[in-house]
Amino acid sequence: MANAAVAKALVSDMAKPTSNFFSLLELPLDFTVDLALLSHNYREAAKAVHPDRYASASDQDKRLAVQRSAELNQAYETLKSTTRRALYLLNLQEPMDEEATVQDTEFFMQQIQWREELEDLSDSEDIAALEVFKKRLRQLRGELDIEFAAVWQDGSQRELAERLVRRMQFLDKVLYEVRQLEERLDD
Amino acid sequence: MAYSEKVIDHYENPRNVGKMDADAPNVGTGMVGAPACGDVMRLQIEVDDNGIIKDAKFKTYGCGSAIASSSLATEWMKGKTLDEAEQIKNTTIAEELALPPVKIHCSVLAEDAIKAAVRDYKEKQAK
Numbered sequence: 001m002a003n004a005a006v007a008k009a010l011v012s013d014m015a016k017p018t019s020n021f022f023s024l025l026e027l028p029l030d031f032t033v034d035l036a037l038l039s040h041n042y043r044e045a046a047k048a049v050h051p052d053r054y055a056s057a058s059d060q061d062k063r064l065a066v067q068r069s070a071e072l073n074q075a076y077e078t079l080k081s082t083t084r085r086a087l088y089l090l091n092l093q094e095p096m097d098e099e100a101t102v103q104d105t106e107f108f109m110q111q112i113q114w115r116e117e118l119e120d121l122s123d124s125e126d127i128a129a130l131e132v133f134k135k136r137l138r139q140l141r142g143e144l145d146i147e148f149a150a151v152w153q154d155g156s157q158r159e160l161a162e163r164l165v166r167r168m169q170f171l172d173k174v175l176y177e178v179r180q181l182e183e184r185l186d187d
Numbered sequence: 188m189a190y191s192e193k194v195i196d197h198y199e200n201p202r203n204v205g206k207m208d209a210d211a212p213n214v215g216t217g218m219v220g221a222p223a224c225g226d227v228m229r230l231q232i233e234v235d236d237n238g239i240i241k242d243a244k245f246k247t248y249g250c251g252s253a254i255a256s257s258s259l260a261t262e263w264m265k266g267k268t269l270d271e272a273e274q275i276k277n278t279t280i281a282e283e284l285a286l287p288p289v290k291i292h293c294s295v296l297a298e299d300a301i302k303a304a305v306r307d308y309k310e311k312q313a314k
Binding site for chain 2: 103
């Protein structure tokens with residue numbers, strides 16, 4: 001049966017260890033990712049390991065399919081966000097200490113200023129000003145992506161690459177709080 | 188997760204929230220952050236001529252445990268010498284506040300902020 005042959009080929013493929021999330025989703029290992037291609041490849045791969053295709057398969061193959069499906073989800077979620085993608089790439093090169101305290105005085109002074117501005121916006125409930133604030137942060141967040149893309153492959157700039165990805169994480173947190181405030185003001 | 192009474196007390200009545208002039212020669216500023224949760228902490232000390240910490244202030248954007256850890260740190264630092272302040276350990280902070288394992292990193296952040304503030308002061312003095 002053709003279907004069984006396809007399923008068998010997929011499962012034997014699944015049993016192979018995956019080297020990384022990029023190869024799993026058939027993308028070149030790079031910080032710059034074609035998002036349309038990422039979604040397309042993810043959907044195709046997810047379809048291929050869908051549990052419905054394994055209704056009559058052996059228990060082991062079923063288990064492998066579920067495992068692969070979880071891997072695909074994780075790969076997709078990781079590569080979709082530039083922050084997680086950048087972290088993932090640096091961790092592939094050399095693991096980062098996830099719990100480490102970051103000291104980046106200049107950036108944290110800026111961070112505290114943003115948080116204070118956000119508190120003021122929360123008090124004033126000025127939606128237009130919040131929009132301007134968000135645009136400014138998004139612009140800076142985009143610049144971090146560009147800076148990171150230029151240095152991540154250069155081993156001698158590892159320290160800078162780590163600092164940039166940390167900045168991404170902190171900026172994402174402020175942007176998350178901006179969205180929460182937006183939701184509150186929308187109600 | 189339930190916060191301990193001490194955490195809630197420091198969270199609801201934080202001690203020493205505020206700001207000092209970071210450019211003043213007798214002020215040390217520590218700025219630290221935890222990337223995993225996005226918490227940011229500023230801890231400042233004012234040191235007198237005898238090397239005693241006269242005053243301490245903090246501002247923390249983060250969870251209750253991070254705020255309580257830095258609030259407690261500023262209380263403990265006042266009246267201490269720089270060397271004594273540097274001896275404050277995250278484990279002592281965590282114990283005092285009865286922090287659960289997942290919140291230990293908040294006390295680590297406070298310890299690192301103390302060290303960063305002391306270092307900043309010493310660097311200024313060395314100039």
